[in-house]
Amino acid sequence: MTASNGLFALVIVVAVGFFSYNVQRLVGYLRIGRLDDSRWDHVPRRVANLIEIGIFQKKIFRDSVAGPMHAAIFWGFCVLSVGTIEFLAGGVVPGFSFARFMPQWAYRFYMGNQDLWGALVIAAVAFALFRRLTHRVRRLQGAETHANDPLFILSWIGVLMVTMFLAESFHMVSHPEAATPFYRPLSFVLARAFAVVPVAAAEVIHSISWWAHSLLVLGFLNYLPYSKHLHVVASLPNVYLSNTSGPGQVGVMTYMDLEGDAEQFGANDVDHLSWKSLLDGFACTECGRCTAVCPANITGKMLSPRKIMINVRERLEAKAPVLVGTAAGSAELDARTLLDGYITEQELWACTTCRACVQECPVSIDQLSVILELRRNLVLGESRFPEEVMPAFESMEQRGSPWAFDPGDRGQWADGMNIPTMAELAERGERADVLYFVGCMGSFDDRAKKTTVAFAKIMQAAGVKFAILGREEKCNGDPARRMGNEYLYQTLARENVETFARYDVRTIVTACPHCMHQLGNEYPQFGGNYDVIHHSTFIEHLMAQGRVPLRQELHEAVSTFTYHDSCYLGRYNQVYDAPRETLRRALPVVNLVEMPRSRDRGLCCGAGGGRMWMEESEGKRINAARADEALATGAQAVAVACPFCMTMLNDSISSRDAAIPVYDIAEVVAGRLA
Ligand code: SF4
Numbered sequence: 001m002t003a004s005n006g007l008f009a010l011v012i013v014v015a016v017g018f019f020s021y022n023v024q025r026l027v028g029y030l031r032i033g034r035l036d037d038s039r040w041d042h043v044p045r046r047v048a049n050l051i052e053i054g055i056f057q058k059k060i061f062r063d064s065v066a067g068p069m070h071a072a073i074f075w076g077f078c079v080l081s082v083g084t085i086e087f088l089a090g091g092v093v094p095g096f097s098f099a100r101f102m103p104q105w106a107y108r109f110y111m112g113n114q115d116l117w118g119a120l121v122i123a124a125v126a127f128a129l130f131r132r133l134t135h136r137v138r139r140l141q142g143a144e145t146h147a148n149d150p151l152f153i154l155s156w157i158g159v160l161m162v163t164m165f166l167a168e169s170f171h172m173v174s175h176p177e178a179a180t181p182f183y184r185p186l187s188f189v190l191a192r193a194f195a196v197v198p199v200a201a202a203e204v205i206h207s208i209s210w211w212a213h214s215l216l217v218l219g220f221l222n223y224l225p226y227s228k229h230l231h232v233v234a235s236l237p238n239v240y241l242s243n244t245s246g247p248g249q250v251g252v253m254t255y256m257d258l259e260g261d262a263e264q265f266g267a268n269d270v271d272h273l274s275w276k277s278l279l280d281g282f283a284c285t286e287c288g289r290c291t292a293v294c295p296a297n298i299t300g301k302m303l304s305p306r307k308i309m310i311n312v313r314e315r316l317e318a319k320a321p322v323l324v325g326t327a328a329g330s331a332e333l334d335a336r337t338l339l340d341g342y343i344t345e346q347e348l349w350a351c352t353t354c355r356a357c358v359q360e361c362p363v364s365i366d367q368l369s370v371i372l373e374l375r376r377n378l379v380l381g382e383s384r385f386p387e388e389v390m391p392a393f394e395s396m397e398q399r400g401s402p403w404a405f406d407p408g409d410r411g412q413w414a415d416g417m418n419i420p421t422m423a424e425l426a427e428r429g430e431r432a433d434v435l436y437f438v439g440c441m442g443s444f445d446d447r448a449k450k451t452t453v454a455f456a457k458i459m460q461a462a463g464v465k466f467a468i469l470g471r472e473e474k475c476n477g478d479p480a481r482r483m484g485n486e487y488l489y490q491t492l493a494r495e496n497v498e499t500f501a502r503y504d505v506r507t508i509v510t511a512c513p514h515c516m517h518q519l520g521n522e523y524p525q526f527g528g529n530y531d532v533i534h535h536s537t538f539i540e541h542l543m544a545q546g547r548v549p550l551r552q553e554l555h556e557a558v559s560t561f562t563y564h565d566s567c568y569l570g571r572y573n574q575v576y577d578a579p580r581e582t583l584r585r586a587l588p589v590v591n592l593v594e595m596p597r598s599r600d601r602g603l604c605c606g607a608g609g610g611r612m613w614m615e616e617s618e619g620k621r622i623n624a625a626r627a628d629e630a631l632a633t634g635a636q637a638v639a640v641a642c643p644f645c646m647t648m649l650n651d652s653i654s655s656r657d658a659a660i661p662v663y664d665i666a667e668v669v670a671g672r673l674a
Pocket residue numbers: 290293294295296297303304305350351352353354355356357358367368
């Protein structure tokens with residue numbers, strides 16, 4: 001080993017040591033967060049997510065321009081890291097080569113890929129720099145922890161690649177016997193171009209390039225923990241540990257032990273968030289894809305999910321060093337808490353809980369769980385919420401519905417329809433195959449009641465033995481939970497679970513995606529486990545079985561529909577095809593035209609997350625934005641599968657000169673019953 005090798009070995013030890021120190025420091029920061037034990041189960045699904053979303057960059061490709069560019073850099077880094085290990089090891093052990101450990105053909109393949117991916121990374125970096133410098137990409141603007149970081153890092157990566165090629169090609173110039181086109185073909189071509197350089201000069205250039213490349217690699221490694229590009233190391237673990245995609249876990253709010261957690265309701269600062277939300281902050285690439293799809297942001301509200309995650313990281317980096325005792329000198333804790341100091345109440349209440357941000361995030365960050373934990377603190381810890389939601393809270397508490405209707409009128413829509421209640425069946429010693437959970441909108445809202453009746457008629461025509469709860473039904477609690485009122489939510493949920501248990505309910509159908517999500521996905525937290533089926537899926541199955549008798553003639557007034565995806569049916573429960581298929585079966589001659597934002601990219605109607613009960617004075621109304629999109633398709637009618645979507649779209653569309661009807665899919669089918 002020469003002195004140069006020894007010196008380089010020392011450089012590596014220092015660089016790797018400093019990187020390890022930083023990893024430990026950051027892991028220590030995560031430890032200030034709340035425990036979250038829900039991240040270690042479902043290993044096969046997590047590995048599948050890691051491969052699909054992390055390695056194959058599935059979500060990155062949702063952006064057809066930036067996607068391939070970013071994927072080229074990511075994959076290039078993966079391939080080149082192996083070559084970099086050989087490169088650095090060669091600096092300590094002269095002549096070190098992986099060729100000793102693999103067949104020659106495999107080594108050639110691996111080496112050839114080093115050059116190919118190096119060139120691709122240069123091309124991708126050049127494109128990214130060009131785009132950043134010449135285009136103002138809206139989603140990349142705004143709050144940034146490190147405003148010039150992207151340009152700096154992109155340039156760094158570019159220089160890394162250039163020094164790699166220079167080191168390799170000038171090595172070939174100074175050692176012509178080592179130059180073979182089979183190994184690094186592009187470096188070989190460059191070496192031919194540099195062949196005029198004298199050997200002695202080539203050796204010097206090789207040496208300078210080699211040291212420059214090595215130091216840049218080690219410097220890059222140690223710069224990451226201080227830059228927004230920390231996501232390079234945090235994103236893959238984050239994808240693996242995420243609960244944002246997977247059966248039964250999507251969009252489920254965390255259980256809150258109201259007895260045990262009594263000291264702190266929700267979060268008003270980073271140490272009240274789970275460690276996973278803090279890791280989300282480290283993993284955020286600040287790409288802005290979430291904000292670009294956020295209905296609140298699109299329509300001019302202050303809310304930006306990207307900013308929320310940037311704020312989490314900023315606050316964590318300000319508070320954690322003080323809490324864990326690594327802050328420099330006598331640094332004192334900045335008195336600004338995450339809530340109010342970084343994120344305002346106004347931002348939090350603008351969220352519709354549509355999950356578009358979560359769906360879009362390429363590194364599986366859950367921005368919504370931060371928003372909802374902060375809302376819990378606002379409501380339960382500080383009694384701060386928009387005053388217009390107070391009547392809804394009071395009514396849910398006193399009457400089991402967000403609207404001030406008499407609970408005794410819940411089943412009034414069924415008068416004269418010969419639909420039994422569960423209590424009546426029990427009295428007769430009978431039981432229903434299916435409980436029809438109608439929900440508050442379906443029970444009390446005049447427009448939604450038409451859907452309720454339509455679905456009931458379809459089930460009657462199909463011979464389904466179903467019953468309702470009537471006055472025993474209570475609000476599923478979703479508005480209370482999403483608005484942060486966990487006490488109220490748990491009271492309602494437990495009462496419903498008790499009622500279901502009284503009648504040994506196993507299968508539930510509902511026309512409301514919010515009821516479906518609560519009863520099916522969140523009630524298991526209270527011991528309620530049911531098979532909950534949305535009416536779109538249920539009707540489609542009945543039609544597929546030939547159990548829904550339809551009229552033969554097809555003289556429909558409407559020949560073109562567009563379908564609006566409900567967030568709680570689609571992004572929360574992945575039901576996209578059933579409503580469309582139901583429409584096609586009911587109206588085989590009708591054209592279904594899709595809005596540009598549809599299925600998992602669908603734009604929210606604006607009602608979720610309790611927004612139904614809040615004023616919308618800032619910016620454009622979300623339901624108006626969605627109505628514009630529906631009308632722009634030129635369809636003659638809009639189909640929906642959610643009573644909240646019905647109200648929001650109907651309100652906006654019916655006020656226009658070019659108004660078109662909005663139907664629930666059950667109404668479309670019921671309109672064709674024989
Ligand atoms: S859930 Fe929807 S409204 Fe809320 S921040 Fe995410 S995208 Fe915006």
